[in-house]
Amino acid sequence: MSNTDPNQPYDMFIVGGGINGCGIARDAAGRGLSVALAEKDDLAQATSSASTKLFHGGLRYLEYFEFRLVREALIERENLLVAMPHISWPMRFVLPYHPDMRFESETPTSKLLSTVMPWMKGQRPGWLLRLGLFMYDHLGGRKILPGTKTLDLREAKEGKPLKDKFETAYEYSDCWVEDSRLVVLNARDAAARGAKIMTRTKVISATSANGIWTVTTKDQNSGETQEFQAKMLINAGGPWVENIIHDVADMRTKEGIRLVRGSHIVTKKLFDHDKAYFFQGEDGRIIFAIPYEEDYTLIGTTDADHEDISQPPECTPEEQKYLCDFASNYFKTPVSDQDILWTYSGVRPLYDDNASSSTAATREYVLKLNESADAPALNIFGGKITTYRRLAESAIAKCAHFFPHIQGEWTARVPLPGGDFPHDGRDTLIEKLKANSTFLDEKTARRLIKAYGTDALTIFSGIESENQAGEHFGHGIYACELDWVVDKEWVQTAEDYLWRRTKMGLRTSAAEADKIARYIAQR
Template structure:
């Protein structure tokens, strides 16, 4: 069925991940008219499958990626202030043992091997301290919230209790946690509130230059209805599909490309009681994190594996699961077994193809290119990491301004995300206030609502005096009132949208509740 042409936009953005939604929010706030199309759900690919950290990238210092690390370090606190409900400070514990050898292949290790051949395969304590010193100071004094590095005696500190007794010393530093897929949705919500059109489950079939504009054909993947859009500029933020969009949808001859790298994670029952993350070094030169996750679990990841086809769903292979378990077991006192794993997930990182020798060595920095030959300009986004998404959007807008002959002002650094309009240290007070106004909430339920919705939690609960007023209870504290909010305000259409991207309640939702949720959402989507 052929739809009707739509009105023209300044920008048509392909991709509803963090980069696409971040660019949409920034652009519409500067006065651009914006349309965004995502072929599936928002954050349905890479942006919901990260390690969920706002971090500078300590290990990137070994690759001399100083610009990327500086930008990411400075950005952490900007983001923490804008979204204190879905992002918060976290301390990272890096255990050190002088006898451990690491077969690293970084520029730093090669230099050390040349100058001091007896150091081959080791990261000496002085090198780790130097890296952490740089980590504390590369942000050029912009760190106000996050405390600096400290040394831990693991023989007495509680952080040493879960670890093998051979680890007696650790270094502790700061980074931050973020609920990645919620970050995407909040950017989309804010963009829409400012005037952007956000279209989920809308696949771009083709795009071509026509009379000085882009003519974009799209299809609603639920109904099959097609429509035509026009835009002055096309923005390709397709993530793993960025190359396919360039070559198969737009048919351009562009040399730049992406390197697809699969990162897999495992989730186990909680392995320790404190709220800090462990940073483990592997004998192969890689690192993994073990992170407190959703109160009752521990998240362990990630791997780096080549991935050739963006349309092939990434999964954590048995080999990757075994690798992560064996890696963690070199550090933890109690061995993890396969039966301890309750969930796995995997995502494809669309890294800029810089010709690196391995997936681990490939740059995590972003590259933005404008292609203007033949008329209306097109901007292609390669690479990037979630911590620098806002800065990537600002860089994209600089190029968009240049291509469209405008001069706009940056604005997102001081703007709170939806639900984040409270002080960065105000979470506890918000939870307390929510429980006082809604006495039926226990601490766990109230905390989850605040950590998911911030000040919007009040709007979801309304003036209800009892839990029964929130409608059907599906389990794991999920009610019809919350599902209604997610469907009406946050683009959710299916149980997976609700349970694995807007929340992580899929980890605790009973089967009976899942079936009732499916029926409820299907009935609510039905016409009439």
């Protein structure tokens, strides 16, 4: 429900427009709560657009005995595949095996094995990988995704890009997701259900009295301030969650976060099939090499403590070298910095559980209800993109007793905007779009359906010729698409479109980007 009476406080005011904030806004609005959300930048501008783009259970988390987290994530993979078949799809992962691979020294599994089997000397044995993959196949009640199988890399096409010493691999299932589009679609659905979504709107103070929060915001474009009232404050600030606790809302809490930087590189295409690689390092860490945007390969991620949130995260030269060297241990053709076309880096706001290393820090989300102020607040620490929907359900369960009129859980497998088609029906939609708008080539039609799903048919409804689509900015980007993202998806700058609503920034020249920027500015 929308809050149309200015004298009535919102039920919830959410700070943060990442996946947790937008996921909670959608869930709460769909339960009949009045919701406002403020994001100081663009939607998904920070952590939520800097992931490895995977819905996955987290195979390596089994080594940390995080069975509940892995099981919840595995169950969610298939829930999410059904709800968003345009922006998420199954992907097979190839895990090459060789006996020199080792645990990260501090994992509970390595400690246990070093006690029971000291002769292993920290190695990851093949039987343990097979056991982990068996658990991975069965913990989550898998129904859509195929199970694990063994590959002979000497015969399989997946072995051709790899060094000859890799003879055996295990192939298992996880899922790809367009992370920043996931955030935007949650925000769109929240807005459609009555939530007020404000971007480029910074929360500068939040004070409570008589059971009500007064939240003061500042428009980052105009400088204007505005006040909102709400019965509850939801702090989904991600890496800024502590700043909001102490500097914005002046709450008393001992909870804290550990900021961990994850960096990625995007290279020219390194192999010619559609499966991803899961590589184990001799330092106990792992990375992925994933087919990306059809013409590229995505390699990541690193794990490094990030001390100062005021410093934007960047993929350092050392991290670039680490990822290139790591991948080069596997690929026949070495990966060098000359192959890197783009890098990105994000900060994960992990709950500070005093782990000895950034890799070992828990990936569990932690929700803390704070009632030290005159009105309740919920602070959110950590979380994985795969379990964002369950986090939202859990967050609202924590708050439900404040709202007697709240309705029940509803989001499981309910389609996000554009996702109202079968999980195996994307090719049919692509052909329909091409038939309706015959000037669109295969690649452009595929990109549009993967981004917008059935909404792509609406964007190009009645547009049978290129002239009707409006100005063409190159690479299949037409004015009608830009009109849609400005009107429906909170796009205010070319960067919003080129790097978060899409990844067309990889393809556009500086001149093309400037042309898009001018068009969006005019809108």
